[in-house]
Amino acid sequence: MQITRARKPFPIHLFVFLAPAVIIYTIFMVLPLLDSLRLSFFTVSDQRVETFVGLKNYITLLTNEDYSVNFWNAFRNNLVFFAIHMLVQNPIGLLLAALVASGGWGRRFYRTALFMPTVLSVVIIGFIWQLILNPLWGVAGSLLKLVHLGFLFKPWLGLPAYALPTVSLISVWQFVGIPMILFYTALIGIPEELVEAAHVDGASGWHIFWRIKFPLVLPTLGIVAILTFVGNFNAFDLIYTMKGALAGPNFATDIMGTLFYRTFFGQQLQLGNPTMGATVAAMMFLIILTGVLIYLFLWQRRIQTYEM
Amino acid sequence: MKKWLSLFSVLVVMSMLLTACGGGATQAPAPAATEAPAATVAPAATEAPAATEAPAATEAPAATEAPAATQAPAAEQVNLTIESWRNDDLSIWQDQIIPAFEAKYPNIKVTFAPSAPAEYNGVLNTKLEGGTAGDLITCRPFDASLALFQKGYLSSLNDLAGMANFNDVAKSAWITDDGKDVFCVPMASVIHGFFYNKDAFTAVGIDKVPETVDEFFADLQKIKDNGTYTPLAMGTSDMWEAATMGFQNIGPNYWLGEDGRLALIKGTAKFTDQPYIDTWAQLAKWAPFMPSGFEAVKYPDSQVLFTSGKAAIYPTGSWEISVFEKDATFPMGVFKPPLPKAGDQCYISDHTDIALGMNAATKHPAEAKQFLEWVASPEFAELYSNALPGFFTLSNAQITLKDPLAQEFMSWRGQCKSTIRYSYQILSRGTPNLENELWRVSAAVINGTMTPEQAGKEIQAGLDSWYKPAQ
Numbered sequence: 001m002q003i004t005r006a007r008k009p010f011p012i013h014l015f016v017f018l019a020p021a022v023i024i025y026t027i028f029m030v031l032p033l034l035d036s037l038r039l040s041f042f043t044v045s046d047q048r049v050e051t052f053v054g055l056k057n058y059i060t061l062l063t064n065e066d067y068s069v070n071f072w073n074a075f076r077n078n079l080v081f082f083a084i085h086m087l088v089q090n091p092i093g094l095l096l097a098a099l100v101a102s103g104g105w106g107r108r109f110y111r112t113a114l115f116m117p118t119v120l121s122v123v124i125i126g127f128i129w130q131l132i133l134n135p136l137w138g139v140a141g142s143l144l145k146l147v148h149l150g151f152l153f154k155p156w157l158g159l160p161a162y163a164l165p166t167v168s169l170i171s172v173w174q175f176v177g178i179p180m181i182l183f184y185t186a187l188i189g190i191p192e193e194l195v196e197a198a199h200v201d202g203a204s205g206w207h208i209f210w211r212i213k214f215p216l217v218l219p220t221l222g223i224v225a226i227l228t229f230v231g232n233f234n235a236f237d238l239i240y241t242m243k244g245a246l247a248g249p250n251f252a253t254d255i256m257g258t259l260f261y262r263t264f265f266g267q268q269l270q271l272g273n274p275t276m277g278a279t280v281a282a283m284m285f286l287i288i289l290t291g292v293l294i295y296l297f298l299w300q301r302r303i304q305t306y307e308m
Numbered sequence: 309m310k311k312w313l314s315l316f317s318v319l320v321v322m323s324m325l326l327t328a329c330g331g332g333a334t335q336a337p338a339p340a341a342t343e344a345p346a347a348t349v350a351p352a353a354t355e356a357p358a359a360t361e362a363p364a365a366t367e368a369p370a371a372t373e374a375p376a377a378t379q380a381p382a383a384e385q386v387n388l389t390i391e392s393w394r395n396d397d398l399s400i401w402q403d404q405i406i407p408a409f410e411a412k413y414p415n416i417k418v419t420f421a422p423s424a425p426a427e428y429n430g431v432l433n434t435k436l437e438g439g440t441a442g443d444l445i446t447c448r449p450f451d452a453s454l455a456l457f458q459k460g461y462l463s464s465l466n467d468l469a470g471m472a473n474f475n476d477v478a479k480s481a482w483i484t485d486d487g488k489d490v491f492c493v494p495m496a497s498v499i500h501g502f503f504y505n506k507d508a509f510t511a512v513g514i515d516k517v518p519e520t521v522d523e524f525f526a527d528l529q530k531i532k533d534n535g536t537y538t539p540l541a542m543g544t545s546d547m548w549e550a551a552t553m554g555f556q557n558i559g560p561n562y563w564l565g566e567d568g569r570l571a572l573i574k575g576t577a578k579f580t581d582q583p584y585i586d587t588w589a590q591l592a593k594w595a596p597f598m599p600s601g602f603e604a605v606k607y608p609d610s611q612v613l614f615t616s617g618k619a620a621i622y623p624t625g626s627w628e629i630s631v632f633e634k635d636a637t638f639p640m641g642v643f644k645p646p647l648p649k650a651g652d653q654c655y656i657s658d659h660t661d662i663a664l665g666m667n668a669a670t671k672h673p674a675e676a677k678q679f680l681e682w683v684a685s686p687e688f689a690e691l692y693s694n695a696l697p698g699f700f701t702l703s704n705a706q707i708t709l710k711d712p713l714a715q716e717f718m719s720w721r722g723q724c725k726s727t728i729r730y731s732y733q734i735l736s737r738g739t740p741n742l743e744n745e746l747w748r749v750s751a752a753v754i755n756g757t758m759t760p761e762q763a764g765k766e767i768q769a770g771l772d773s774w775y776k777p778a779q
Contacts, residue, residue: 046458047459047460048460066770066773066774130606134609135602135605136601154601155600155601155603155605157545158543158544158601158604158605158755159603159604160755244426245426246747246748248544248547248751249544249545249547249751249757250748250758251748265434266429266430267429268426268429268743268747269448269743270736270741270743270744271429
C-alpha cells in the first residue's frame with residue numbers, strides 16, 4: 001500500500017455530487033426534525049397560541065402517570081421488538097447469506113426470493129399475515145390440524161403474551177432480506193486466496209467460516225445492528241396495520257411509533273396533542289441518537305478491520 | 309485497501325439508503341407530523357394550499373369571488389367538497405343524495421370525499437390545520453366537533469333557518485356548553501341492538517327473541533349445544549366492538565339510561581358502582597359463546613361470519629342494516645338489549661352520531677350554507693333515512709321508513725327510554741381518554757385478562773385524574 005502525500009487541488013466536484021442529497025435531506029429531514037424538536041418545548045392553546053414551557057413536556061412524559069406508564073411500556077415493548085430482531089432476524093440473515101454465497105443451484109433465485117418481502121408494502125404484509133393467522137379462516141390453524149398439532153394453534157395476534165413476539169416475527173420475516181444482502185455483499189468480498197490457503201492448511205468448512213469469514217464480516221454485523229436498531233425504534237406501520245393505533249390487546253404491542261401516532265394525531269375521541277407528540281418524537285430521536293453514538297464510539301472504533 | 313474502502317463506502321451508502329427507505333416506510337407519520345405544526349406556526353402556509361385550489365374554482369371568467377356567484381347563480385360553477393368518515397356510503401351520496409341536491413342547485417357541484425373511519429379525526433385535524441380541508445365537514449358528536457368549533461375551524465350556524473327543524477336533544481351533540489352556538493346540522497342517530505339469523509333460531513328451536521338476560525344466555529347455550537352455528541359473532545381484536553357494541557349496547561339497561569350517564573357527569577355515580585360492574589360482568593360471560601380465537605377476530609371477520617350464515621346472533625347497531633341486507637342471504641331479525649329483570653323499563657342507546665358543519669375557511673360560504681339548509685330540510689331527512697336504513701333522522705319532520713328492520717329499530721323509540729353513549733359528552737375531554745380506555749378494558753374483560761372490578765377501578769382512576777365534576 002502506498003500513500004501519496006502530494007497536494008491535490010480542492011475537490012470541488014465533491015460538493016456537486018453531495019449537493020442533491022444534502023439539499024433534499026435538509027429540506028425534508030433535517031429542518032422538519034429541528035422544528036419538531038423546537039415544538040417539544042412549547043404548548044399550544046385552543047386559540048393556537050404557542051407558549052414556551054421549557055422541559056415541562058418531557059417531565060410530564062416521564063413522570064405524569066397518564067403518560068409515563070404508556071411511555072415506559074412502549075419503550076420496553078420496543079426493546080423486546082429490537083431484541084427479537086437481533087436474535088432472530090440477523091442470525092438467520094447471516095445463515096441465509098452464507099448459504100447463498102456458497103453458490104450452487106438456484107442461488108440467484110433464492111437471493112431474489114428471500115429479498116422479495118422487503119420490497120412489498122407493509123399493508124400487504126400485514127393483511128396477508130392476518131389472513132394466515134386468522135382463527136376463523138386462516139391457513140395456519142388448518143395446517144397445524146393436518147399434522148395433528150391443532151392444539152398448538154392460538155389466536156396469537158390477540159393474546160397479550162403472544163401478540164408482540166408474533167408481530168416481531170412477522171417483521172423479521174419481512175426484513176430478513178436486508179441483513180442477508182449486507183452479509184452476502186461482505187462474504188463475496190472475501191478474497192478467494194484466503195479461503196484456498198485455509199483449505200490447503202487443512203481447515204474444515206466450519207473452521208473456515210468462524211475463523212476466517214466471520215471476523216471479516218464483523219464490521220457488517222455492526223452496520224446491520226445499527227440499521228436494525230434505527231429501523232425498530234422508528235417502526236410503526238406494521239403494528240398500525242395489524243393492531244391499530246391503540247396497539248392492543250391492552251397495549252401489548254404498543255411501541256414508540258404507535259405511541260407517537262396516538263399522541264400526535266389522536267385516536268377516535270382523543271384529540272391529537274402536537275406538542276406532546278413532538279416530545280415523544282424527540283424522545284425517539286434521543287434514543288436512536290444514543291444507539292448510533294454507542295455504535296460509533298464503542299463499536300466502530302474498537303472493531304478490528306482487516307485490510308485486504 | 310482500496311478494494312476494502314470502496315466496498316465499505318458502498319455499504320455505508322447502501323445502509324444510508326436503507327435507513328432512508330426503511331425510514332421512509334416506517335416513519336411515515338414523521339414528515340406529516342412536522343408539517344402540521346409548521347403550518348400552524350406560519351399562517352402563510354395555511355393560505356398556500358387554498359391558493360392552489362383557487363384556480364380550479366375560478367376556471368371561468370377571471371377572478372369573480374365566491375359571493376358574486378350567489379348573485380348570478382348561472383354564471384359560475386362552484387365546487388363543494390364534503391369531508392366524511394362514512395366511506396361505506398360513498399355510492400349512496402354519489403348516486404342518490406348529491407344528484408337530488410344538484411338538480412335543485414345546478415350551479416353547485418358537490419363531491420363526497422370520505423376517509424377511513426378510524427383515521428378520520430386525525431386526518432381531518434391535520435387537513436384543517438394545513439388549510440386543505442373540504443368546505444363541508446361531517447361532524448362527530450360532542451367534544452370532537454366542539455373542539456374544532458372552539459379552535460375556529462367550524463362556523464357557527466345560528467342563522468341557519470333550517471335549524472328550526474331540530475329539537476334540543478337533536479342539537480345537544482353539536483352545541484356549545486352554554487347553548488349559545490350551534491355548529492353542525494344534525495343528520496342522524498344510530499340505535500344499538502342485536503341482529504339475529506332467523507333460520508338459525510328456527511333450526512335450533514328458539515321461537516321467540518330473548519327478553520331478559522337469563523333468556524339471552526339460555527338461547528346462547530342452546531345454539532352452542534346444537535353446534536351448527538357460532539352463537540355470538542364478535543371479536544375483541546379491534547377493541548371498539550367490545551366497548552361500543554358490547555358495553556354501550558347492553559349497559560343503559562343497567563345504569564338506567566340518561567340517569568346513569570348524567571350521574572357520571574355530575575360525579576354522583578362512579579364506574580366502580582354496581583351497574584357498571586354488572587355490565588362488564590355480563591360481557592365477560594359472552595366469551596364462551598364467541599368464535600374460538602375471538603381475541604384475534606376483527607370487525608370485518610365477524611361481519612362476514614354473520615352474513616355468511618355461520619353465526620346466530622350479532623351484537624351491533626342499526627348502521628349495519630344496509631351492509632347486512634346486501635350480503636346476507638337468510639332472513640334477519642333484530643332484538644333489543646336484554647333486560648336484567650323481566651318487566652323492567654327498557655333503555656336503548658339512540659346515539660346522536662352524525663351531523664354536517666361548515667369549514668370556517670371555506671371559499672364558498674354562501675353555497676355551503678345553501679347545502680346545509682337543504683340538509684336541514686324534510687326532503688333530505690326522508691331521502692337520507694331511506695337511502696341509509698339504520699341512520700335515523702333527527703329532524704322533527706314526519707317521515708316514512710320503508711325498510712322493515714329500520715322500522716323495528718325505530719319502533720323501540722316508542723317503547724324504551726333513549727340515551728347516548730356516555731363517553732362522548734364531556735367525559736372524553738382529558739388524558740387518559742375515556743373512550744380509548746373503555747375500548748381497552750372492555751376488550752380485556754371479555755378476553756378474561758381483567759376482572760369487571762379491575763376495569764371499573766382503572767376507568768374511574770383515569771377519570772379522577774383530570775375530571776372534577778361541577779357540584
